[in-house]
Amino acid sequence: MKKYLTLFTMILISVALAALFQHGDNFNSSASLVNKKSIVDQKILTMNNEAKQVNYLYSSGKLVGAIKDISVIDERLHEVYLELYSDIYLDTKVTIGEDMYITNELSLYEYEDIDQQIADYLIDNKLYGIEVDAIELVNEDGVYDTLYVKDINDFYEARDRYMLNFISQESFDMIKSGQDVPQLSTYGTREVDIQIKEQMNIVKAVADPDNIMMDKAEILKYLSYGNNTAERLYEVQEFDTIEKVAWATGLLPEQVVSINSDILKDVEQVITQGTFLNVMYFSSPITVLVTQEIIAREVVYADETIFNTDDTLREGESYVVTSGFEGSKNVQYSDVYQDGKVINHEVISEVVTMQPQQEVVNVGTMVIPGVGTGTFRWPIDNPKLTQRFNPSNNHYAIDIVNKYERYGNIYAADRGTVIKNAYHYINGYYMWIDHGNGYMSHYGHMKSPGNYPEGSKVNKGDIIGTIGATGNVTGVHIHFYVEKNGKRVDPCNGLLPC
Helix, strand or coil, X not given: CHHHHHHHHHHXXXXXXXXXXXXXXXXXXXXXXXXXXXXXXXXXXXXXXXXXXXXXEEECCEEEEEECCHHHHHHHHHHHHHHHHCCCCCCCCEEECCCEEEEEEEEEEEECCCHHHHHHHHHHCXXXXXXXXXXXXXXXXXXXXXXXXXXXXXXXHHHHHHHCCCCCHHHHHHHHCCCCCCCCCCCEEEEEEEEECCEEXXXXXXXXHHHEECCHHHHHHHHHHCXXXXXXXEECCCCCCHHHHHHHHCCXXXXXXXXXXXXXXXXXXXXXXXXXXXXXXXXXXXXXEEEEEEEEEEEECCCCCEEXXXXXXXXXXXXXXXXXXXXXXXXXXXXXXXXXXXXXXXXXXXXXXXXXXXXXXXEEEEXXXXXXXXXCCCCCCCEEEEECCEXXXXXXXXXXXXXXXXXXXXXXXXXXXXXXXXXXXXXXXEXXXXXXXXXXXXXXXXXXXXXXXXXXXXXXXXXXXXXXXXXXXXXXXXXXXXXXXXXXXXXXXXXXXX
């Protein structure tokens, strides 16, 4: 029985389809035979024998409903414009949102007229937009960003203000007006070109009101940081200036002013302690290229000094045979900056204006017993400073200990003649060595009398005694100082590698 019913049903369907297709030429095979499910509830009134054009409204790919008369939607959206936006956006209109579209399709269905309900649905869900100017920024990889602005002039002004982060006002005005920047007549820098790397297309587009930039300040912030809303804040300290803040944060003074244009007007403005400034570097959707030409005077260095030995001259002495000096050259560069950082540095020309001269010096090698070399060595091994040369504390010497051998050897710091080997209740056992070249060295608090009698010639590095704690001391160490031409000097000031 079920088989007969099924067959009967199939026959009925075949008859119905045959009746449907008997109209032949009047039927478009692309016409919809399927009832599209819409967001707004909409009934089908009838199924036509002949396909007709139907306007379907979609939102993000989903069917909102079939529209009978598009002008009903337009009129309702115009009312919204008059009620909410006409005072803000002049000479424009409200239309369906940027994610919405209308298709015109053939359909066999006749839908009920719910144009008013569809219009209400659009308004209630804010599925509309405002027709404004849009700026499409397309980079070299074809990736683009779009910003919507209430007033295109605000964009132009904000764009120009942002570009002034990387070029002077004077040069920018000249380049923008098509004038040639004056040639350099002396050393200095001139900015000869500025451009935005991205392609910029100005078009009309529909935007959600929440995505439209309303003024120059909002556009400037976007051009500075894109969608990056984070800020790096600097708290102004006492005596801070805009230039000082810029130096401390790696920005230019003009950039600090631009980033904080809501509270700063120019570089000379006085800033108040406790004020917070945004000092975050740019993360802009646009790339600014500035070309500079530079003429600079640069040093031409001479070859390294030639040192000739002279055995007729005492060791430690020297004289200049030929004085050396640096030369100079004029160099012209072309530098390309991308967002304030050099990406291309090219030398256009260079002219040597003064040749350098190499210095020649004769250095003495003759060794004279008892005469020092003029250079010193540490008087002990493994030295550690326990007290520095400190005139303000009446300490005109350095105190040194051997880090690993408490009572280690004491060495002659340079060649010379022992002129004193004695004892004093303050210095304890001590020695003086005269180096015969204006220098004398003193070694105090030795453990016992020195190893050489007065008048002995000693070489640099000879063991002259042992570290001790004799005299007025608080611990084992050597009290060491140097006199130059009768005046005590700090051994750590060029004589020893302290």
